Amino acid sequence: MSTIKRFAVFSGSNFYPCGGWNDYQSSYATLDEAVEALNAGDWRHIVDLTTGQIFKIPVHDAESAKAVQCHMCRCEAPRIEGGVHIDSDRLGLSADTPCDRVFAMRDGAGWLAYVDGAPLLLHEQRGEVLRFSSVTAAYRTACEAAPKRWHP
Numbered sequence: 274m275s276t277i278k279r280f281a282v283f284s285g286s287n288f289y290p291c292g293g294w295n296d297y298q299s300s301y302a303t304l305d306e307a308v309e310a311l312n313a314g315d316w317r318h319i320v321d322l323t324t325g326q327i328f329k330i331p332v333h334d335a336e337s338a339k340a341v342q343c344h345m346c347r348c349e350a351p352r353i354e355g356g357v358h359i360d361s362d363r364l365g366l367s368a369d370t371p372c373d374r375v376f377a378m379r380d381g382a383g384w385l386a387y388v389d390g391a392p393l394l395l396h397e398q399r400g401e402v403l404r405f406s407s408v409t410a411a412y413r414t415a416c417e418a419a420p421k422r423w424h425p
């Protein structure tokens with residue numbers, strides 16, 4: 274038995290959920306470690322056990338990044354600050370959903386911030402990509418940059 278650390282990872286398959294604590298995989302001291310740990314399954318939640326906050330930070334490798342689609346985008350659900358979709362009428366009937374086309378991509382030892390199929394650039398003309406040392410920094414920057422691409 275090991276002690277549970279601050280960030281607990283739950284994951285599983287949509288077809289065979291175990292339910293609750295049975296979907297618990299492991300725990301990590303930092304959010305970055307928890308995100309970087311790869312888990313099998315269709316869905317994944319990271320819970321900060323000190324606050325109860327749930328993190329859904331989408332991560333892809335170079336291969337899967339090319340094929341990422343977002344069913345909320347296909348339904349033309351509005352997107353707002355922070356890279357999330359909202360109810361079209363804001364009635365709060367469904368929770369804000371992170372857009373699947375805003376994510377962090379693993380790139381060797383570093384991370385890229387992706388919005389709508391392309392990484393954020395450090396320099397437009399030279400086409401240099403912005404690199405991050407942590408997955409959470411890459412995702413945070415992608416979320417901040419997304420609305421500027423959507424509503425320039």
Ligand SMILES: [Zn+2]
Pocket residue numbers: 343344345346347358371372373374
């Ligand atoms: Zn979307």
